[in-house]
Amino acid sequence: MSRFDADAIVVGAGPAGSCAALALARAGKNVILVERGPFAGSKNMYGGVVYPRILDELVPNWWETAPVQRWVVRRSTMILADDNAFTIDYRTPSWGRPPYNGATAYRPDFDHWLSRQAVAAGATLVTSTTVTGLLRDPAGRVNGVRTDRPDGDLSAPIVIACDGVNSFLAKEAGLYTATDAANFTVGVKETLALPRSVIEERFGVRDDHGVDIEILGGTSGVNGGGFIYTNLETVSLGVVLKLPKLTAQSKRPEEIIAGLKRHPAIAPLIEGATVQEYSAHVIPEAGLSMMPTMVTDGMLVAGDAAALCLAAGIWLEGVNFAMASGMYAGRAAAAAIDQGDVSAKGLAGYTKLLEESFVLADHRKLKDIPGLVLSDRVQQKYPGFVTSVIERVFRVDNPNPKPGLRRIVREERKRAGIKLGDLLRDGWKGMRGFG
């Protein structure tokens, strides 16, 4: 072996890290995957939907072995105002059959499973080990990591940082220009236990089918959103809150969740449930505008560490971006090793793979959406406006005749204090932004 301990070191055995290690191991490279928890996924609290389509490339028929909770066959978008709600609901049984679409999963299960795929392919997984910094050669190129273990330096020509949101490694490498709290949200989640039959009755699903409900409004006036996901015997319910807005008011996240749970549209769904777990995590939500430089000499960044999280209102995805960017990072790294050039130039293939795939294409297409979705008007004014329009459309106010849709919209818009110009502008931005 060369003077290095391995061909590549991957930091963090989340979806990005495990896929990077898997891709490298498949390419015949000697890769060490370093994880701070006692097992992959042990530090994870994510309660959302995983869209593992990209795994078709890495783990054929992944759905036969991947530990999922329920296959999402029903997607609802809920707009909540004070005590009323408007829901758009779509369902299809085809998402509940192979090759499937999205699934709810407990990430300690899912990540553990994915890390075992990397290990089975030949990667070395080192757990309970925290990477504390980067090693560099005299020319300043990254060539290894320092860990918190005794004798803890590991060297390799390439380091792939998959150390999650607020990546210390990407920051240490100078790949982020500045950290702006406005680019982050905090996701707060309760895991609520209910009997399986109760979940299936209340959410109208059977077998291993499940529901994904995304919520606009209901966050006590703090810009953000809510979510409900069904697992087999629990329901994940929570809110995502924009950091500066959260700190600018006095309510704590758990009070905001409590408020959401009390909403008449939500309360019957979770009545009688017991809280099994409360957890919180920071999410990089600003999309393209906050992304770091992905490549430097001897180092790549993937997953949340590279802010590859899509929070575009109707699309809330991250794990798929992590898995894909990890896979591409692994492939680009393997190619760079084969070419004998691990400089930023030799690793540029990574950026190209990201550009050519959905990873950056989706982010480019939807670059204005995260900002729009979390903007004050969309958050504070539109939910009440929409639900009151719907209320008046459906209310039968005899003997008065029906007012007509245009009149309702005009009156409710004025009552909500929304300028017509702003509404048209936001509408246009949304139409253009959603592509």
Next chain:
Amino acid sequence: MIAVCLKWVQPHGAADDRFAGISAADQSALELALRTAEARGDEVLAVTVGPVGAERALRDALACGATRAVRIATEPGVSSLRTATALAAEVDAADVVWCGDYSADRGSGSVPAFLAARLGIDQALGLIDIEINGNGSHIRAVRRLDGGRREVLSVTGRAVLSVEGSTARLRRAPLRSVITADAASITVRPLESPDISAADLVPYRPRARVLPAPASANALDRVRALTDTGAAPSRTETVVLEPAAAARRILDALRDWGYLT
């Protein structure tokens, strides 16, 4: 040679080994085994009796500095006596055998005692404080007794020592050792000690025998004849005596009842 016995505990059963590991007590035992061996310039043998997943415990031990590792292959749930018998065959050359005082799952704490009996060497169990002298020849061990009392033991010869989880904090394995231990070879042996059959463990019961029917015409007498053990029926008695005579009377009664000899 110094030996340490490690028990693989699977709190979520065999299907999920993510939370499996060795108990805090076993971690202390491993650390103390390493310290003893370092003081003596000796090697450490780590042994476990368990399924293939238990090799992770052995790899951790190797990463921390154990010299050799042996797994005696079995499924979980083997009796303490059988476990101890299997361990004894493996560690019979050891000068000191370190064990955790009891595991986090079944926790009967009986393996170390059985092991000492099988090896025919001394035992000091449930230790709460350990001091190993400079060259490792003398171990001062403190044992917990009832009522908050302590027993201080001096261990110089061969012995099985079982420790509580608070006695020592297991060192962190160096990174390179973790990586080498991942591929290190582990000796696997089949569990050869015979299982102890349930019949062997039944308490002694005399065989049933035929008795002639009691002769008496009175039913109570016949029952007494069949069931009477010959012990005097207990009775309450009030006597008024001089102090000296009273004391003698009490002593006599205690002697009769078997409390004094």
